[in-house]
Amino acid sequence: MSAVTQHRPGAGRSAATDEPLLVVENLVVEYPGKGFRAPPFQALKGVSLSIRAGETVGLVGESGSGKTTLGRAVLGLAPVTGGEIRYAGDRISGINKKQRRALSDDLQVVFQDPYTSLNPAMTVNDILTEPLLVAGVSRTDANKRVRDLLDQVKLPQDAGQRLPREFSGGQRQRIAIARALSRDPKVIVCDEPVSALDLSNQARVLDLFIEIQERTGVAYLFITHDLSVVRHISHRVAVMYHGEIVESGDAGAVTSTPEHPYTQRLLLAAPVPDPVRQLQRRADRQRLATQLAAQDEQAGAGVGGDEAHSTDPSREA
Amino acid sequence: MTLPSPDGTAGVAPDAAALVGVALPKRAHLVRRLLKDPTAVVSIVLLIVIAAASFAAPLLTSADPAAPSLANTLGPPAPGHPLGFDGVGRDIFARLLYGGQVSLIGALIAVLVAVAIGVPSGLLAGYAKGAFDAVASWTANLTMAIPAIVILLVVMTALGASTSTAMIVFGVLMSPGVFRLVRASVVAVREELYVDAARVSGLSDARIMRRHILPVVAAPTIIQAAQMFGIAIMIQAGLQFLGIGSSAESSWGSMLSDAFSNIYVAPQLLVWPGLALTITVSAFALLGNALRDSLGATAIKPSRAARRKARAAKSAARVTPSAKTPAIVLSDDAASDDDDAAADAATPEADVLLVVENLRVAYPTSGGESVVVDGISLTVRKGEVVGLVGESGSGKTQTAFSILGLLPPEAQVTAHTISFDGRQIAGLGRNAMNELRGRRIGYVPQEPMSNLDPSFRIGFQLVEPMRQHLGLSKAQAKAKALGLLARVGINDPERTFAAYPHEISGGMAQRVLIAGAVSCDPELLIADEPTTALDVTVQAEVLDLMRSLQAEREMGMILVTHNFGVVADICDRVAVMQTGKIVETAPARELFANPQHPYTRMLLDSTLEDSVPRRALAAVGAAATGSTAADTTLATDPTTPTGESA
CATH class of the missing domain: 3.40.50.300 (P-loop containing nucleotide triphosphate hydrolases)
Structure with missing residues (x-):
């Protein structure tokens, strides 16, 4: 660029x-x-x-x-x-x-929620040219760049004329990725x-x-x-x-x-898409939980305790 | 609960997307939508006629509205004077027309002043916050507390009587309303992710304001302006009625005043200014409403959601059993829509709890209907997940909701059978369905937080259904609720019982809802993505809880989910749905070991569980940091070069 x-x-x-x-x-x-x-x-x-x-x-x-x-x-x-x-x-x-x-x-960003990270009142073309125009790119160059970007994220060329709400979640996320990529x-x-x-x-x-x-x-x-x-x-x-x-x-x-007990807990908590292995993983998780509970009892309070009660005032999903 | 979701690989989302849209739609759409609304059309036409007549007054009448003639006092209509003469012999028709000018211009002044003060200050206060916000909000609140009419009277006597001065002052008095509205919209939108994204894209504050914030503020401001027009006209007429304003100027208010003084002699004089005021003010009010409907509908989200919910509750079960639609029924192990399998699901078995046969759900759209559930059949046995x-x-x-009878009334639901414990529940009335829901069929929703009423304590929300369904006394219900809270793994049931929903975490809220769902010992539990909103460690605990409750009470369970891990964890049998159809049903182990349908295979292939981790980036700059991080596994800690963080 x-x-x-x-x-x-x-x-x-x-x-x-x-x-x-x-x-x-x-x-x-x-x-x-x-x-x-x-x-x-x-x-x-x-x-x-x-x-x-x-x-x-x-x-x-x-x-x-x-x-x-x-x-x-x-x-x-x-x-x-x-x-x-x-x-x-x-x-x-x-x-x-x-x-x-x-x-x-x-430094660019792709946010979690493809529904709120794109301005619903702007066309995809406007959303994608905005960061370019701000950087002083001419409108013709910006439009050319948008076509290239849509291609990169595998969206159809006519996507530019449409509003974000006309796209599915996955497609919106592609638009958000294209916006992040627009200035290399x-x-x-x-x-x-x-x-x-x-x-x-x-x-x-x-x-x-x-x-x-x-x-x-x-x-x-x-x-x-x-x-x-x-x-x-x-x-x-x-x-x-x-x-x-x-x-x-x-x-x-x-x-x-x-190695860390919290990471172990995290890993074992995620269910595997396979009933046989999940049975094993569940048993492992429950064993680890009992171990940690026993440790907690000895140490008073530990890191691997109950679910978090703290609330994060930042934008955590 | 929404209409068909726009997700999936299909290109353009259906009308469901309209629910998602938040900000001001394109202007062209707005005009078109306004013109479809008869109220809007009538009020716009009326206002155009009134404005045109007022400003074309010199063309419509040759009479001078301010010229009295004693000879014509209270005179009847005459050629060139269609409405006759008032108490001092002035032409009523001319006064009506010229009075319209004064009213409209006065109202315009007031609205412009209110907008000119309210919008910029609201934008600034909402966007920058801080000291300006504090001062401006304080001033606005103070101004709103002052009675407008008293201020106007004081100012009028001090500054001299002119309608436009009065309206400027009134505009100032109305500006806090605009300020507060704009500020609230800005505060809401500045937290949107797309404003953050614009900031990261390097947009200046002024540009963000213009491109992203102003358009959102525009809709509510336009609606408010239409309402303010009507209010300003009324206030103005009131002041003129009291005799404030230039006496040389004709106005609707002074016409009323004149009519009032002649009320015993010529009561008909009240009719014309009264009609003019009523019609104009009503037209503005109706226009405001129409604008709100067509352009603010999305801005006022909660009320819409509330309305939908209310309607859904009202509709209860509107399932109509039908025998006409062609049956596409799947037996438990058939992978495709073989016709000969059709009879299988219908045969009553001793342990069958729920039978759904050929269920179809459609929503009317502008171009016909969109089918979201397309002839599915499902059987749940006792104690089966x-x-x-x-x-x-x-x-x-949508399938889960149609079993519960909770779809919105516009949904067209048909089914051969929805039978629960041998009894047909399709088409049951509202009361009969209520008897079933909660009592024999429990429901666990996806969003624990939005399914607890924030204004009631948790205890109350648990106790109430039990008293209703089981006829328990307050004390009995409370004892049972506390027992349930303890059962679902809440450490301090007493405290949670007395807590409000915002005081507990999402995982706790889901436990509470599960406690509520099983409180009346249902035989069937329908759980709609019960763990999707939860953290993975909490999800594991909630799944453990659901599994143990299910085993302990031998409940049948329908678990709606998109997560194959959750399916593998808890389900006995799995039905895979694709665009409204069940493409494959199989016992869980079989499905994972040997998926039949290509769509199932595609979904299972999409899971990332067994994907090979990417190799560490070839040591581009690793040597420079002094550690060969890329090659070692866990021994070194390349992300924390100082080693102080952990």
Whole structure:
């Protein structure tokens, strides 16, 4: 996408050639507490993570774990109160609105809900040209680019004239992906992009994500609650629990032989689509639960306790 | 519960999408829809006629509305003076027409002032929030608390009497209403994901405001403006009736005042200004309503949902048993629609609990009807868990709802048989169905939170059905409810019993609903995606709970789901649905081991459970970080280079 001029925040690029593309270091995000003089709610308690160019890092956890907050913090949509986020060597947490807008060339997003992430009153063409026009691309070039984008996400060429509500969930998510791709970003934050989709659409959209990555070399921060999705798409995986990363590593290892009890619980809780193996997995899960309960009794309270009662004020699904 | 969902691979969504749409539709659609509404057409025509007549007054009459002539005092109609003369001999027809000008212009001034103040301040307050919002909201509330007519009278006496000044002041007094409306719409829309997406796309605040927020605000503001027009005309007439406003100016209000002073002599004088006011104000009110219907229908979502729910409840069971439709019945193990299998499901067996035969559900559309359930047959035996699995739009929820008799009245439901425990329940009346629902057929919904009434304590919502169905006393019902809460794994039943729904988590809410569903010991439990909204660890616990309850009470169960993992976990038998038809029915183990239908195979192939994990990215920059993260498995921790986070 040559028509878009490359804005880079700051000038610290040369010093950062060794560093991964996106680095999150000891990130703390706090929301004001509910009620007068209530202590702030810590959605993220010092989280560190890095993503290299062309890599998918899966972020998995349950609702309230802070995974969505981490994605929103990277995008500048959540209040960072401690630690920092660096992109290409430059600090991007706590930058002003103008610098943030310049970042939109490199950092993009695909949200969970394809029903609310597209403005229902705008045609697909308007939705897709908007980020281009903002970047100073001419309307003719933008229209040309839209045709190319629709092709990339395998939507028909006439899709541009239609409204989002005329499309199915899977197709809408393709539109959202096309919007994210429109300016050739380097990193896309994908916040549960397939959890609202049907099984068959889910597999197709995931494969589209992988294909785009292999072609363009874009990096994904892929947020999901589904271990099997994360295994399918990620190179590396980080598991979040109560605002912290409890385990991280190679995708195959974390999703098959997890070490942290929470990850084990997560893995065993997901039912396998096979009655025979599910019987086994259920037995394993119940055994682990008894073990953990016994541990809890000894230790007073543990991490693998009852279901989360904490509520996350951020936009967690 | 919705109409056929737009999901699936088919290209264009049916009318169900209309329910999803939120913001202002395209203008062309709006005009077309308005013109289809007779109320709108009548009120628009009336207003056009009134406005045209008022502004063409010099062409329609040569009489001077302000010229008195004592000779004609209370005179009857005469050539050139079709309505006669008023108390000081002025021409009534001319005064009516010129008075229309004053009324409409005055109302326009008031509305413009209200919009000019209310919209920008509302936009700013809603979008930026913070100090401006606090001050503006406070000012708006204060202004709304002041009685408008008193302020107007004070201002009029202080500033001198002119209708336009009065209307400017009235516009200011109306602006808080606009402010609050706009602010509320902005606050709602600024949380939408597409506004976040626009921000990430690098749009400036001004641009987001113009492109994404203003269009949403437009609809309610237009509706409000139509209503304000009517109010302004009334207030204005009231002021003029009291004698405020220039006496040289003819106006409907001053005509009323004149008529009032001659009420014993010539009561007919009241008719003309009265009619003019009534017709104009009603036309604006009706236009406002019509606008709200055609353009605000989507903006006022909850009331629509409430209406649908009310209608659904009212309709109860409207299933009509039919013997005419061709039967496409599947026996338990037949994979396709073999005709000879038809008799199988109909033969009564001792342990059969529910028999559904050739069920068809359709919704009327503009071009005929859309069939969402297309001749399915289903049998549930006592103590058996039947999974109804398929993608969204396959009709599985519609099937469950038609068994419960909870489809909206516009649904056209036909079936050979829906029999429960040997008794035909298709076409049962509302009372008979109510007797069955809750008592013998339990229901567990998908969204636990939206199925608990937020304004009642959980205890009340559990106790009430038991008192109704089982005739228990309050104390007995409470004791039973507490026992049930403990049974579904709630640690502190007393506390949950006294809690409001917002005070508990989603997993807890689902446990409460399950407790409610089994409270009257139903023989059949229909669960519609009972774990879809829950976290995976909570899902596992809820499935455990449902399995143990089902085994303990030997309930039959229909489990609607799209998740094959859930099916594998709990179901004895599975029916796979695709676009309204059951394409395959088999015992669970058999289905997973040896799927027959290509659609089932496709779905099973789509599960990611056994997909091979991607290999770690070739060590592009890994060496630089000092660790060979890509090659090691779990020993190192490449995502946390500082190692401090965990």
